[in-house]
Amino acid sequence: MSTLRFQALQEASNRKPVHFEEIDRKSNLFGSNVFNEKAMKQYLTSDALKGVRDAIQHGTKIDRKLADYIAMGMKEWALAKGVTHYTHWFQPLTGTTAEKHDAFFDTSYDGSDPVEKFGGAQLVQQEPDASSFPNGGIRNTFEARGYTAWDPTSPAFIYGTTLCIPTVFIAYTGEALDNKIPLLRALSAIDEAATEVCKYFDKNVKKVTATLGWEQEYFLIDKALANSRPDLMMTGRTLLGHTSAKGQQLDDHYFGSIPTRALTYMRDLEQECMLLGIPVKTRHNEVAPNQFELAPIFEETNLAVDHNSLLMDVMQRVAERHDFKVLFHEKPFKGVNGSGKHNNWSLATDTGVNLLSPSKTPMSNLQFLTFFINTIKAVNDYETLLRASIATASNDHRLGANEAPPAIISVFIGAQLSKVLLELESVTTGKLSPEEKTDLKLNVVGKIPDVLLDNTDRNRTSPFAFTGNKFEFRAVGSNSNCSNAMTTLNAIVAKQLIDFKNEVENLIENKDMKKDDAIFNVLREYIKQSKKILFEGDGYSDAWEKEAAKRGLSNFKTTPEAIKAKVSKQALDLFEELGIFNHVEAEARYEIELEEYTKKIQIEGRVLGDIARNHVIPTAIRYQNTLIENVKGLKEIFGKEFETIAKEQITLIKEISGHIEGINTKVLAMTNERKKANQLTDAQKMAEAYCNKVKPYFEDIRNHCDKLELLVDDESWTLTKYRELLFTK
Numbered sequence: 251m252s253t254l255r256f257q258a259l260q261e262a263s264n265r266k267p268v269h270f271e272e273i274d275r276k277s278n279l280f281g282s283n284v285f286n287e288k289a290m291k292q293y294l295t296s297d298a299l300k301g302v303r304d305a306i307q308h309g310t311k312i313d314r315k316l317a318d319y320i321a322m323g324m325k326e327w328a329l330a331k332g333v334t335h336y337t338h339w340f341q342p343l344t345g346t347t348a349e350k351h352d353a354f355f356d357t358s359y360d361g362s363d364p365v366e367k368f369g370g371a372q373l374v375q376q377e378p379d380a381s382s383f384p385n386g387g388i389r390n391t392f393e394a395r396g397y398t399a400w401d402p403t404s405p406a407f408i409y410g411t412t413l414c415i416p417t418v419f420i421a422y423t424g425e426a427l428d429n430k431i432p433l434l435r436a437l438s439a440i441d442e443a444a445t446e447v448c449k450y451f452d453k454n455v456k457k458v459t460a461t462l463g464w465e466q467e468y469f470l471i472d473k474a475l476a477n478s479r480p481d482l483m484m485t486g487r488t489l490l491g492h493t494s495a496k497g498q499q500l501d502d503h504y505f506g507s508i509p510t511r512a513l514t515y516m517r518d519l520e521q522e523c524m525l526l527g528i529p530v531k532t533r534h535n536e537v538a539p540n541q542f543e544l545a546p547i548f549e550e551t552n553l554a555v556d557h558n559s560l561l562m563d564v565m566q567r568v569a570e571r572h573d574f575k576v577l578f579h580e581k582p583f584k585g586v587n588g589s590g591k592h593n594n595w596s597l598a599t600d601t602g603v604n605l606l607s608p609s610k611t612p613m614s615n616l617q618f619l620t621f622f623i624n625t626i627k628a629v630n631d632y633e634t635l636l637r638a639s640i641a642t643a644s645n646d647h648r649l650g651a652n653e654a655p656p657a658i659i660s661v662f663i664g665a666q667l668s669k670v671l672l673e674l675e676s677v678t679t680g681k682l683s684p685e686e687k688t689d690l691k692l693n694v695v696g697k698i699p700d701v702l703l704d705n706t707d708r709n710r711t712s713p714f715a716f717t718g719n720k721f722e723f724r725a726v727g728s729n730s731n732c733s734n735a736m737t738t739l740n741a742i743v744a745k746q747l748i749d750f751k752n753e754v755e756n757l758i759e760n761k762d763m764k765k766d767d768a769i770f771n772v773l774r775e776y777i778k779q780s781k782k783i784l785f786e787g788d789g790y791s792d793a794w795e796k797e798a799a800k801r802g803l804s805n806f807k808t809t810p811e812a813i814k815a816k817v818s819k820q821a822l823d824l825f826e827e828l829g830i831f832n833h834v835e836a837e838a839r840y841e842i843e844l845e846e847y848t849k850k851i852q853i854e855g856r857v858l859g860d861i862a863r864n865h866v867i868p869t870a871i872r873y874q875n876t877l878i879e880n881v882k883g884l885k886e887i888f889g890k891e892f893e894t895i896a897k898e899q900i901t902l903i904k905e906i907s908g909h910i911e912g913i914n915t916k917v918l919a920m921t922n923e924r925k926k927a928n929q930l931t932d933a934q935k936m937a938e939a940y941c942n943k944v945k946p947y948f949e950d951i952r953n954h955c956d957k958l959e960l961l962v963d964d965e966s967w968t969l970t971k972y973r974e975l976l977f978t979k
């Protein structure tokens with residue numbers, strides 16, 4: 251009998267929910283481990299507090315002296331909470347978070363005078379030994395010149411006994427080495443561009459903040475069971491495994507109550523989130539068995555991205571206490587729903603207006619339409635770049651499969667707003683008559699809040715859907731750091747708003763138009779130019795693939811194809827113009843992503859080869875031997891007659907041999923393709939070889955293994971099965 255699988259099953263079925271009780275109500279706990287306004291007021295001098303506030307609100311630099319004062323306050327606060335270490339917490343291009351802890355504890359040169367020390371220098375800058383973080387050739391490994399620098403816009407927090415200081419990670423030569431720097435640059439670009447456009451409608455607007463509310467989907471699998479699967483442990487997904495007879499067909503998990511163990515985990519997790527100031531609000535079961543979702547209240551984008559990265563780390567740690575393993579992979583199980591991280595995005599002014607929310611007056615609705623239509627136009631013009639921003643080896647499995655949006659980027663706006671756009675499309679070219687303007691304001695623009703009240707339609711098949719007061723970018727993968735998608739989205743909309751302003755100004759200055767006329771004229775043209783991106787139908791259907799191709803929309807099914815858009819002239823110009831990436835940075839990131847893709851497929855190929863040959867084949871042979879023994883026995887007893895009696899067994903023996911042969915040939919062929927691919931020196935070509943030559947063998951090998959799983963005696967099958975992974979609660 252296969253020991254590991256059955257031991258794991260035994261362990262998992264003996265589990266009881268871990269005892270957990272909330273220590274206080276959420277509102278009392280919220281942010282207690284965050285160096286937020288409340289803590290700063292208590293621990294900082296008024297000058298230091300003002301310094302931090304100015305840095306957050308206006309990007310003002312904090313000088314060294316002030317940094318010393320802030321550090322002093324931060325240290326006192328942290329020590330009072332039992333903290334012993336501090337770390338610069340950053341997000342290198344690995345997609346996860348990194349940290350190197352240092353103790354506050356220090357001594358004088360001769361070892362006397364032990365003290366707790368932490369000054370402005372330690373707060374502001376550190377040089378981690380970061381030579382092995384991906385940098386795409388920006389730095390040589392032998393000169394690990396990268397440093398981390400404090401990002402005061404995301405507050406420091408305590409996790410365990412460590413004070414974590416959110417930082418950017420930057421090369422000595424100034425290039426960004428992380429996910430945060432480009433994001434901050436994009437956020438500042440959209441702030442500037444959107445504020446300018448807002449001034450057409452309200453002169454008091456001084457700042458526009460991009461907001462983000464992510465939804466994190468994940469699978470929760472019993473730790474013992476997850477650990478019993480080498481593929482899950484090494485790659486985050488199952489590379490083989492026959493579909494369970496029961497999957498998500500009955501929707502009984504989706505619409506059922508949350509299983510007790512999972513719920514206890516969620517409560518514990520939510521408490522941690524409260525302490526860390528992550529405003530989680532929603533929890534529920536997701537479509538596939540053992541799949542769940544968690545969502546917070548939206549926040550400023552930089553903070554929201556930090557919170558999501560932190561959350562993913564915390565989720566895994568809390569899961570340990572509950573004997574779970576969290577799977578963030580976009581497609582851990584074939585044949586059932588995968589996991590996304592839908593990014594709900596909007597823009598908010600410092601005067602308290604959500605720019606993507608229609609309101610009561612025609613004027614503010616014209617503002618809404620301006621931002622709404624500009625966003626559509628941005629997605630229309632940069633659909634390939636947006637697709638590239640969510641491209642990863644793991645998300646490739648999800649896009650277009652089992653209730654996940656397709657790889658084609660399109661925008662859903664609902665029937666009502668489609669009607670509004672249709673009406674705006676026919677406004678007069680040039681100056682509008684007073685009657686037309688009044689009519690537009692009263693009957694089209696002015697009616698938007700009412701139409702939206704009835705606009706309850708949602709389209710879950712759309713990768714980019716308007717949902718009443720925000721856009722939901724649904725194509726983002728559950729395992730991704732949101733910053734890639736958010737940097738791109740905010741950048742393309744920023745660029746679009748800059749162009750819009752220029753075009754409106756041009757009409758005002760050179761065509762003698764009034765502001766409103768100019769705005770209507772430009773918007774009308776944008777609507778006409780953005781038709782191809784709008785799609786209201788079923789994004790999962792084959793008909794849409796055909797229609798999208800006719801419209802000239804891209805449909806990149808794999809990462810190597812999709813990410814080329816990151817180094818297109820259009821993208822390089824955009825990033826350069828907005829100061830988000832220079833060409834070196836953009837090229838470096840593209841290389842890093844290609845390399846990451848190649849490595850992921852390489853690892854999967856190796857793990858699959860290993861499991862197929864070292865687990866599946868020996869198990870199959872053992873079972874085949876049992877059958878052979880059985881046939882021999884039957885022959886002994888029945889003589890010639892055995893041929894009829896042992897017919898089924900003989901067929902089975904042959905089938906098993908066929909699959910064994912299939913596995914061996916395919917694994918060998920795959921290994922050869924890998925060797926060939928490894929010879930390639932061009933990163934794009936290598937990734938393509940892994941994608942088009944190596945990866946296709948995965949399905950073949952898997953098919954043979956999965957067939958064997960159905961043939962071989964359950965008792966001797968070593969790999970924990972889909973039904974066990976998905977239905978053990």
Ligand SMILES: NC(=O)CC[C@H](N)C(=O)O
Nearest residue numbers: 587588589590653654710
């Ligand atoms: N219910 C849903 O919205 C399913 C979403 C799906 N899990 C995705 O990958 O995006």
